[in-house]
Structure formats: structure tokens, C-alpha cells
Amino acid sequence: MSDTTSLRDLLLARLPGSGLSAEEQSLLHGLLPPARPRNASRSGTVYMRSITASGWRGIGPAATIKLNPGPGLTLVAGRNGSGKSSFAEAAEMALTGDNFRWQGRTQVWKKGWRNLHEHSAPEVAVELGFDAGSDSEGAKEPVTVRRFWYGDGLEDSRTVVEEAGQATGEVVHDVIDAEQLSLYRPFLPYTQLGAVINGPLTTLHDEISRILGLELLSDTDAAARARARTLTDTENAAKALTSTVIQELSEVDDPRAQEAITALSGRSPDLETVRALLRGHGSADEAHLARLRRLADLERPDRPSIVKAVTRLRSAAASADDARHGSAEDARQLIRLLDAALEHRRRHPAVADCPVCGSTDLLDRSWTERTRAQVERLQTEAAEADAAHRELANAVREVHDLMRPAPVWLQADEPSLAALWRDLVACRTVRDPRELADRAERAEAVLGDACDQVREDARRRVTAQDGRWQPVAARLSSWLGQAEAAQAAKPALKQVKAVRSWVRTLTDELRDARFKPFADQSGQIWRLLCERSSVLLGAIGLTGIGPQRQVSLPVSVDDADAPAFGVMSQGELHSLALSLFIPRATHQDSPFGFLVIDDPVQSMDPEKVDGLAKVLDLYAQHRQVIVFTHDTRLEEAIQRLGLRATVMRVSRQTDSVVHVASVSDPVSQALSEARAIALDPHLPPEVADRVLPSMCRLALEAAYQNTARRALREAGIGQRAIQERVTRPGPLTGLAALAMGMRGKAGREVLEAVARDHGVWARELIQGLNEASHQAPATPVGDRLALVDRTKRLAKEVLAR
Amino acid sequence: MTTPVRSTRVLPTNELLSAADRLLTPSDDTALNPGVRARAAATLLRLALDETLDAFWRSVSPRMARSTGRTRMLCLQWYVAPSVARHWYSVWSGLSAACHYHTYDLPPTPAEVRAWQQDVGELLRVVAAATA
Numbered sequence: 001m002s003d004t005t006s007l008r009d010l011l012l013a014r015l016p017g018s019g020l021s022a023e024e025q026s027l028l029h030g031l032l033p034p035a036r037p038r039n040a041s042r043s044g045t046v047y048m049r050s051i052t053a054s055g056w057r058g059i060g061p062a063a064t065i066k067l068n069p070g071p072g073l074t075l076v077a078g079r080n081g082s083g084k085s086s087f088a089e090a091a092e093m094a095l096t097g098d099n100f101r102w103q104g105r106t107q108v109w110k111k112g113w114r115n116l117h118e119h120s121a122p123e124v125a126v127e128l129g130f131d132a133g134s135d136s137e138g139a140k141e142p143v144t145v146r147r148f149w150y151g152d153g154l155e156d157s158r159t160v161v162e163e164a165g166q167a168t169g170e171v172v173h174d175v176i177d178a179e180q181l182s183l184y185r186p187f188l189p190y191t192q193l194g195a196v197i198n199g200p201l202t203t204l205h206d207e208i209s210r211i212l213g214l215e216l217l218s219d220t221d222a223a224a225r226a227r228a229r230t231l232t233d234t235e236n237a238a239k240a241l242t243s244t245v246i247q248e249l250s251e252v253d254d255p256r257a258q259e260a261i262t263a264l265s266g267r268s269p270d271l272e273t274v275r276a277l278l279r280g281h282g283s284a285d286e287a288h289l290a291r292l293r294r295l296a297d298l299e300r301p302d303r304p305s306i307v308k309a310v311t312r313l314r315s316a317a318a319s320a321d322d323a324r325h326g327s328a329e330d331a332r333q334l335i336r337l338l339d340a341a342l343e344h345r346r347r348h349p350a351v352a353d354c355p356v357c358g359s360t361d362l363l364d365r366s367w368t369e370r371t372r373a374q375v376e377r378l379q380t381e382a383a384e385a386d387a388a389h390r391e392l393a394n395a396v397r398e399v400h401d402l403m404r405p406a407p408v409w410l411q412a413d414e415p416s417l418a419a420l421w422r423d424l425v426a427c428r429t430v431r432d433p434r435e436l437a438d439r440a441e442r443a444e445a446v447l448g449d450a451c452d453q454v455r456e457d458a459r460r461r462v463t464a465q466d467g468r469w470q471p472v473a474a475r476l477s478s479w480l481g482q483a484e485a486a487q488a489a490k491p492a493l494k495q496v497k498a499v500r501s502w503v504r505t506l507t508d509e510l511r512d513a514r515f516k517p518f519a520d521q522s523g524q525i526w527r528l529l530c531e532r533s534s535v536l537l538g539a540i541g542l543t544g545i546g547p548q549r550q551v552s553l554p555v556s557v558d559d560a561d562a563p564a565f566g567v568m569s570q571g572e573l574h575s576l577a578l579s580l581f582i583p584r585a586t587h588q589d590s591p592f593g594f595l596v597i598d599d600p601v602q603s604m605d606p607e608k609v610d611g612l613a614k615v616l617d618l619y620a621q622h623r624q625v626i627v628f629t630h631d632t633r634l635e636e637a638i639q640r641l642g643l644r645a646t647v648m649r650v651s652r653q654t655d656s657v658v659h660v661a662s663v664s665d666p667v668s669q670a671l672s673e674a675r676a677i678a679l680d681p682h683l684p685p686e687v688a689d690r691v692l693p694s695m696c697r698l699a700l701e702a703a704y705q706n707t708a709r710r711a712l713r714e715a716g717i718g719q720r721a722i723q724e725r726v727t728r729p730g731p732l733t734g735l736a737a738l739a740m741g742m743r744g745k746a747g748r749e750v751l752e753a754v755a756r757d758h759g760v761w762a763r764e765l766i767q768g769l770n771e772a773s774h775q776a777p778a779t780p781v782g783d784r785l786a787l788v789d790r791t792k793r794l795a796k797e798v799l800a801r
Numbered sequence: 802m803t804t805p806v807r808s809t810r811v812l813p814t815n816e817l818l819s820a821a822d823r824l825l826t827p828s829d830d831t832a833l834n835p836g837v838r839a840r841a842a843a844t845l846l847r848l849a850l851d852e853t854l855d856a857f858w859r860s861v862s863p864r865m866a867r868s869t870g871r872t873r874m875l876c877l878q879w880y881v882a883p884s885v886a887r888h889w890y891s892v893w894s895g896l897s898a899a900c901h902y903h904t905y906d907l908p909p910t911p912a913e914v915r916a917w918q919q920d921v922g923e924l925l926r927v928v929a930a931a932t933a
Contacts, residue, residue: 532916606898607913610891640894642878642887673875682867683876691876 007213008032011220011506018502024495031223031499033216045131045593045719046176047624049142053090055115055122058083060656062123068646069129069142070709070719071593073620076628076660077635078650083658084628085189087650088598090124092187094147095176097157113154117656123148128175131593131719140716145172177591183210184590185581190599193577201550204580205542208551211587212514217507221500228496231489238479238486242269245479252472254465255288260476269483278477289465291413295458300451301404301424306444309398310437316388316395317433323385331378331385338375342368396433399440403427417454420447515542521583528618529575529604529611534558535568537576551580570603575611582615586623593719594624601634613637620645622723635663644669644702667706667795670699671788678784685780692781693772696791700732700769703795708738711801715741732766739798762794814849814925821845821918825911836908843899843914846921850893853925857932881931885924892920 011032015025047069054062058081065087067074078084114122125146144162159172209215246264249257256277263273344355345363353360406421424443430436519540526537538554553576557567568576578600585595597616601609613634616625627634638645644666652658664672674695677683683691705726712722725738733747740753755763769791772779781787824842827833833841858865858873861880865873874893878886896917899909 532913534912606895607916610895637891640887640890642883676869677872677875680868680872682864682869683872684862684864684868687862687865687876691879694879695875 007216007510010510011216014506020498020502021495024498027227027492027495028220028499028503031220031227033219033223044140044591046591047129047131047593047719048091048596048626049127049129051087051091051094052125052127053086053123055118055120056090056093056124057086057113057115058652058656059086059090059658060115060118061658063087063658063660065648065650065660067624067626068706068709069624070713071620071622071624071723073616073638073643073645074624074626075635075638075645075647076626076650077632077647077663078628078630078652080630082650082652083656084630084650085598086658088187088189088596088626088628091126091596092189094124094126094145094159095172096178096181096187097147097155097159097172115656121149129713143168143175145175147172180591183207184585184587184592186585186590186592186595188578188581188585188595188597188600190602193574193581193600201553202547204551205544205549208515208518208542208584209511211584211589212511212518213589214507214511214514217503217510221503221507224496224500224503228493228500231493231496234482234489235486235493238482241479241482245475248475249472252468254469254472256469257472260472264479271480271483271487274476274480274483278473278480289462292458292462292465294407294409295413295454296462298407298410298451298455298458300448300455301444302402303444303448306399306402306440309395309402310441313392313395313399313433313437313440316392317437319388320392320433323388331381335375335378335382338371338378342371342375392433396431396436399436400428403440403443414454417447417450420450423447511542518583518587522579525579525582525615526575528615529578529608530572531611532607533572535562535572537579540580571605571608574600574603575608578612578615582619586619594626595619596626596628598628599630600627601629601631606633606637609633609637610641613641613643617641617643617645621727622720639669665706666702667699667799670695670702671792671795674699674788674791675785678788683784688784689772689779689781692784692787693769696787697732697769697773699791699795700766700798701735703798704732704735704739707798707801708735711739711741732770736766736798739801758794758797761790762797765790765794814852817845817849817852818918818922818925821849821914825915825918835911839909839911839914840900842911843896843909843917846914846917847893847896847900849925850889850896850921853928853932854889857928860932881928885927888920889924889928892917892924896921 015028018025020028048067049069050064050066052062052064053059063083065076076084076087123146125144127142127144129142130140141163145159146162147157147159149157161168161170161172161175206215206218209218242264246261249261249264260274260277263270263277341363345368352362352364354362403424403426405425406418410421411418420443424440424447427436427440427443430439522540523537530537534557536556538556540554541552542549543552544550555562555567578597582595585592600612604612616627616634617638619625629635635645635647638647646665647663649661649663650658651661674692677688677692677695708726709722712725713719717725725743726735728734731747733750736754737743737745737750740750740757742750742753745753751763751766754766765787768779772781821842824833824838824845827838854873854877855866857877857880865876868876874886874890877889896914899914899917
């Protein structure tokens with residue numbers, strides 16, 4: 001749809017000057033619905049070439065209405081029950097599989113669709129012609145959409161699409177876009193005329209908005225509204241979750257939970273604190289849990305080393321004792337004594353007497369040797385005793401070294417354990433090896449056990465707290481996610497608001513601008529239909545937003561405002577429905593070149609019928625207007641007003657045998673008027689000379705127009721171009737040139753071709769008619785009836801080309 | 802129409818129009834019911850159309866007075882604009898229907914005929930201009 005595309009472009013073009021921030025603009029880009037491609041594979045305006053039905057409603061054996069596939073008015077007249085409405089419904093049913101008449105009806109109603117007399121399967125078919133359109137790919141093959149029923153229900157139908165008698169494998173929706181069919185509604189049955197405005201005006205508002213391409217804006221607004229709702233939901237969900245999580249936290253015995261509650265309780269939650277808590281750096285964690293964690297990691301004094309050192313100490317002490325209590329020290333003194341005696345002997349080698357005890361002959365050579373050996377032995381013993389003392393001193397130092405002090409923090413964290421630890425350290429002051437060994441051994445045993453106990457206890461408590469905290473932390477972290485989303489939602493919500501208000505302003509502006517031509521057309525139709533009505537219809541409009549949106553129909557009676565539906569007659573209501581429907585069905589973006597109206601004349605008074613004829617003629621200039629009617633009033637009005645139309649009559653014989661006969665068309669209409677004039681014996685010659693050639697010329701013009709349209713259509717020219725070429729004022733030879741495929745050729749050449757194709761008389765006829773209508777006073781026409789007959793003959797030959 | 806003593810012109814066209822106008826906008830003391838007044842006014846208006854068209858055709862060709870109504874209507878569009886001729890016929894047909902009794906139809910209302918009255922006034926001006 002061109003309007004939608006251009007609306008998107010227009011919106012995007014306006015965006016830089018909208019005053020929206022860059023974020024808001026990109027938000028709007030995201031909200032715009034994606035451009036929608038057309039469903040139907042065929043392009044170009046669709047016209048109907050024929051409608052066929054069999055076994056359908058009032059139609060028994062197959063019957064066909066042939067239509068002129070281009071702009072123009074076709075009237076299908078027939079008495080009530082003749083089957084004319086069955087044709088209208090057949091066309092609608094073939095293309096839509098549905099019909100307003102059947103919607104919402106009861107089963108009894110829905111059962112009446114099969115023809116009673118025809119027992120073969122019902123079938124309806126529409127032959128469609130596609131306008132070359134702007135892409136001008138040349139002439140397109142007509143397509144037949146055939147719907148047949150395989151079951152008993154109205155819904156049990158299938159369609160086949162045929163081109164040149166061959167099924168193409170497509171279904172109806174490949175040819176006709178179902179959505180556009182419901183959007184533009186080129187079918188307007190009588191029952192729907194009443195329902196148009198009986199239905200909710202909100203629906204009508206939406207449908208017209210879509211036609212005007214405004215759905216892009218309303219869709220965008222709806223998307224923005226949905227986005228805003230999501231954001232608000234996020235905020236509300238976060239709020240609701242906050243109170244739930246606070247409740248859950250209060251049930252958890254953990255200092256972190258307490259801290260989290262404080263963080264969550266403020267007017268705007270303290271997300272930073274919660275984040276720190278979840279990372280394990282909360283202040284509550286520092287104080288309490290850090291102590292437990294330290295205790296859990298507490299290292300007791302090294303028992304095996306201490307045991308080993310104590311054992312060494314004890315054995316060193318025993319060795320030292322042996323050395324002291326034995327002869328080691330004595331040995332040293334004895335060595336000194338003996339050394340002195342030996343020195344005495346050395347200085348007095350001749351004297352063998354002892355100077356101490358006075359014994360004689362004792363200190364001889366053998367004594368010297370014995371004593372020297374004794375001194376050597378004693379020296380060895382003394383060295384051993386020195387070693388034992390050194391070893392003892394070392395053993396004591398080792399034990400002292402192992403009595404290491406407690407970590408500094410322990411005093412604050414666990415004072416009783418620290419006291420035990422001090423006992424251990426106090427061992428350092430003990431000098432006595434045996435006492436040291438005993439005390440160190442005892443202190444270590446007590447402290448080691450206490451340490452084990454404290455550590456195990458701390459470990460248990462840490463594990464227990466973490467076990468409780470874990471689910472809370474998980475909950476808290478999901479809360480954090482929500483809260484962060486809610487925090488982000490706040491500015492986003494503001495952006496959406498700004499975007500919506502801009503879109504709304506644009507909607508108001510574009511709605512007014514785009515609806516105006518539509519409203520103008522409606523007003524024009526209303527005025528033509530209800531020229532003499534006391535009910536005045538003001539400027540209709542699309543008003544309101546949201547649930548209040550509707551089509552406003554300002555109606556006044558004798559200058560007093562009135563509700564539309566209270567003061568209008570049935571005929572006026574129908575006129576109003578037509579006023580709303582025709583601009584819609586004939587909207588420039590509609591792919592449907594046809595408009596089918598079933599029985600619009602009912603409940604219209606004669607004035608309105610004249611008006612209706614004028615409206616139909618107006619729209620038939622650019623659309624294929626097909627009107628089904630049950631009486632002759634519309635036909636009479638058309639003839640009276642001299643409007644061009646093709647009239648067909650549907651009649652129904654027994655056993656539902658339906659006949660369609662062509663009654664008149666623009667050519668026969670013009671010819672019959674010319675004949676009526678020619679037959680009037682009292683027509684003065686001067687009037688006949690002026691009038692009759694012009695009337696005959698009109699008949700030929702109609703014939704050439706018809707053939708020219710067909711020729712141009714077959715040459716693949718679009719209807720718009722055809723209409724423009726065919727209705728351009730000019731000489732008859734111009735139209736003849738179009739009809740004969742001689743566009744642009746000189747009038748003389750065209751006339752020669754006419755003489756060649758139809759005979760010299762035909763050329764003379766055209767020349768005569770041209771002269772007569774361009775000269776004053778006119779040349780005498782001679783035999784009036786003969787002139788009309790010649791015209792008729794040429795018109796027939798032209799039409800048969 | 803019987804016009805024994807006085808000549809063909811019973812009332813000049815503008816007097817027909819003002820008579821119709823009086824019928825359509827009556828004083829309070831009128832004894833005629835609206836249906837009768839509307840029908841009478843329609844008759845007067847159609848008479849005004851007929852007389853004006855007769856005068857027009859007399860000025861073109863006196864012999865046209867003898868031709869059929871349809872002929873005169875169909876020929877009119879070649880002397881005045883086709884839209885005027887069609888409008889003429891349409892209004893004339895409406896008035897004709899209104900001034901005859903139909904067993905199946907209700908009489909016209911004064912409001913309906915008043916709308917025609919405006920059309921008639923306009924048509925008379927156009928055709929009178931063409932006559933001169």
C-alpha cells in the first residue's frame with residue numbers, strides 16, 4: 001500500500017525535527033512495525049470479467065453474467081427471487097469463502113445455500129482480469145477463481161485458480177489478498193448497508209484508519225503502549241519482590257541478612273551495598289564471619305616436633321646427669337693432679353719417692369707410663385662430659401624455640417585459648433631440663449586439644465552459616481537483577497512517554513489531512529443522495545483515541561443537532577452507509593477495480609434513486625461498478641439522466657433455470673434514443689438536421705470507445721491510461737484509431753482503414769456525421785431512419801471487431 | 802386544459818411560480834391540507850416548465866410543438882447544455898409523478914416540492930436565456 005510506505009517515510013523524515021533525543025528516536029525506530037509485503041502474488045487492479053454459479057442458492061444449472069472488465073456501470077436487474085442476488089453472493093463467496101449475509105446466522109439459514117433443484121455439487125466462479133498497472137508488463141492472462149464444495153457444510157469448500165483453463169496450483173488467496181478484501185470491501189450487500197452503522201463505530205474507525213494508512217501510527221502507538229506497560233510491570237515486579245525478599249531475609253539468622261534488609265528498606269534500595277554483600281565484602285561479613293573464618297583456619301602448635309624435641313631434651317638431660325655424677329669432672333681434676341705429679345717426676349727423674357705421702361720407690365718408670373695412660377683416658381671422659389652439656393643446652397633451646405606465641409588476633413577472638421597458649425609460651429622461662437620437658441609436654445597437649453576443638457567448632461559454624469546464606473544470596477542476586485532492570489526502566493519509561501506524545505501529535509495532524517478527501521467524498525455522496533432531505537450531514541471525522549475512538553457523524557435536522565440514528569429514515573441510513581462505504585471501496589490504494597452493490601435501491605424514495613444513479617455514474621468513471629437491483633427505478637433514473645450503463649436482466653424459470661440477457665448498453669441506449677427521434681413524424685427538419693447526426697455520432701462514439709477499451713486492454717495498457725485516452729475529447733477518428741490499433745495516425749488514414757474494413761459507406765457515414773455536427777446550418781440528413789440504421793450497422797461491426 | 806374565453810395564456814410563468822410559492826408557504830388560515838397543497842404546487846411548477854419549454858421550441862421551430870415530449874426532451878440537450886436538459890427531464894419527471902394520484906404512493910410533501918421549486922426557478926432562467 002503506497003500510503004503506508006509513504007507514511008513510514010514521512011514519519012522518518014519528520015523524526016530529526018521532532019525534538020526527540022537520540023535515544024528516543026532509536027526507540028521509535030524499534031517500535032515501528034516492519035514494512036509488510038503484499039500477500040497476493042499478482043499486482044495490478046482487479047476487474048471482474050464474469051460471474052458463474054451453478055447449484056448455488058437460486059441458481060440451478062450453470063448461469064453466467066459476462067461483465068466488461070473495466071470502468072463503467074453495469075446494472076443487473078431482476079425481480080425478487082430471480083437469482084440476481086445469488087450472483088452477487090456467488091462472486092463474494094468465490095473470492096472470500098464468506099458472505100456477510102451468512103455471518104452470525106443460524107444453521108437453518110446456513111443450510112439454504114444449496115439450490116433445491118440442482119443436485120450436482122454447487123460451484124461458484126469469478127473470472128478476473130488484471131490491469132497492467134504501472135509496471136506495464138503487458139497484457140495479463142485472465143484468471144478464474146473457482147470454488148466448489150466437497151462436503152455438506154458451507155465451510156467445506158476449496159478453491160482452484162485457473163489460467164487459460166489450466167489450474168495454476170494457486171489458491172484464491174494467492175490471487176486476492178484476503179486482508180485487503182476485508183479492508184476495502186468491494187462487496188456491499190443490502191443486508192450490510194444496514195449493518196455498517198449498526199456495528200460499533202470503533203470498528204469502522206479502525207477500518208478507515210487502516211485504509212488511510214494510519215494503522216502504522218496506531219500500531220506504533222500500541223507498540224509504545226505495550227513497551228510502557230512492560231516497563232511499568234518491571235518496576236512493579238521489583239517493588240513486589242523487594243517486600244517478599246525482605247520478609248524472607250528477616251527469617252534468616254545471618255548478619256548479612258540484616259544488612260541486606262537495611263539496604264532494601266530505603267525509599268530507593270541501596271543496590272551498591274547488596275552488590276558488595278553478594279561479592280562477600282559486606283561489613284557484617286568482616287566482623288563476625290572473618291573471625292570464624294580465622295578460627296577455622298587456626299594452626300595449632302606442631303605436636304610431632306614438640307614431642308621429638310622433648311624426647312631429645314630428656315635424653316640429653318640424662319646424658320648430662322651421667323656425666324656430672326660419674327668421674328668426668330673428677331677426671332679433669334685428677335688430670336691436673338697427675339699432670340703435676342708427672343711434671344714433678346720429669347724435673348726430678350732420680351727421685352722415686354712421693355712428695356705427698358712419702359712412700360718410697362713408687363714414682364718409677366712404670367708409674368709414669370701407667371699414669372700417662374690414665375691421663376689420656378681421663379681426658380676422653382672429660383670431652384664426653386662437655387659434649388653432653390652442649391647437647392643439653394641445644395635440646396633446651398630447641399624446646400624453647402618451639403614454644404611459639406599465638407597469632408596476635410587470638411587474644412581478641414578467643415581469650416581462653418590465648419591463655420592456654422600463654423602457658424605454652426611461659427615454658428620458655430623454664431631452665432631446668434626435666435621441668436621444661438614436663439611442662440612443655442603438658443602445655444602442648446592441653447593447647448593442642450583446645451585448638452582442635454575451637455577450630456572444628458568454627459569450621460562447623462562457617463559451613464552452617466554459608467548453607468543458610470547460599471539460598472538467600474541466590475534470592476538476593478535475582479532481586480538485584482530485577483532492581484537493576486527497574487532502575488533502567490525509569491528513564492526508558494520517560495522516553496516511551498515522549499515518543500508516544502510525539503506520535504499522537506503526528507497522528508492528529510495526519511489523520512485530519514488524510515481523512516479530509518475521504519470525508520469530502522462521503523459528504524459529496526450524501527449530498528447527491530439526499531439532496532432534498534431535511535437531515536443534514538456535517539463534516540464527518542475520525543475522533544477520539546483509545547476506547548473512545550469513533551467515526552463522528554454530525555447530523556442536524558432543520559438546523560438542530562440530532563443523533564444520526566434517531567432522526568434518519570431507513571433510506572437515509574442506507575444513504576449514509578453508502579456514503580461511508582463507497583469512498584472506502586474505491587480508495588485509490590485499493591487493488592480492486594470493481595465494486596459490487598446488491599440492491600441499494602430498496603427503501604429509497606425516487607429522489608434518492610436519481611441521486612444514487614448520479615453517484616454510481618460518478619464512480620463508474622474510474623471503477624467497474626456492478627449494481628444488482630430488484631426493480632426498474634434505478635434503470636429509469638439512469639435513462640432519464642442520460643447516464644451510460646450496461647443493463648442486464650436476470651430471469652428465473654421453473655426448476656431454477658436462470659437466464660441472463662443483455663437489455664441495453666451505452667451503444668443501444670444511444671441508438672434507441674436516436675431511433676425515437678427519427679420515428680417522430682412531427683420533428684421539424686431543421687431540428688432533425690442538428691440533432692440526429694449528433695445522436696448517431698454519440699452511438700458510434702460509444703461503440704468505438706468500447707472497442708478501443710478492449711483493444712487497449714489487450715495491448716496491456718493500464719486502466720487509468722485507457723480511461724484517459726478514451727475519454728479525451730476529439731474527433732471520432734481518434735477513437736476509431738485507438739479501436740483499430742492505429743493510435744496517432746492521421747484522420748485521413750483512419751478513414752481509409754474504415755472504408756477498407758467496413759466499406760465506403762462507413763467512411764461516408766463518419767464524414768457526414770462529423771460535418772453535420774460541426775456545421776451550422778447543418779446539411780440535411782435525408783432519410784432519418786436510414787441514417788440510424790447505417791449507424792447501427794457500423795456500431796455493430798465496430799463492436800464485433 | 803379548457804380555456805374557452807381568454808387566450809392561451811392563463812397565467813404568465815412568473816405568476817405560476819408565485820402561486821406555487823403561496824401554496825408551499827401558506828398563511829395560518831389555510832384550509833388545504835399539506836398533501837393537496839404540495840400536489841397543486843407541483844402541478845403549477847410543471848406547468849411553468851411546460852410553458853417555458855414550449856416558448857423555447859416555438860422560438861427554435863414552431864413545428865416542434867407537435868412532436869412528442871420525449872423528442873423534445875432528447876433534442877433539448879443539443880440546444881442547451883446536456884446537463885441542463887437531463888436535469889430538466891429529471892425535475893419534470895419528478896413533478897409529473899407528484900401531481901398524479903398513485904394508489905401505491907403517498908402524496909408529496911410541501912418540503913419535497915419546495916426543493917423542486919428551486920430547481921424549476923434555476924432551469925427557467927437557463928432556458929429563458931437560451932430562448933432569447
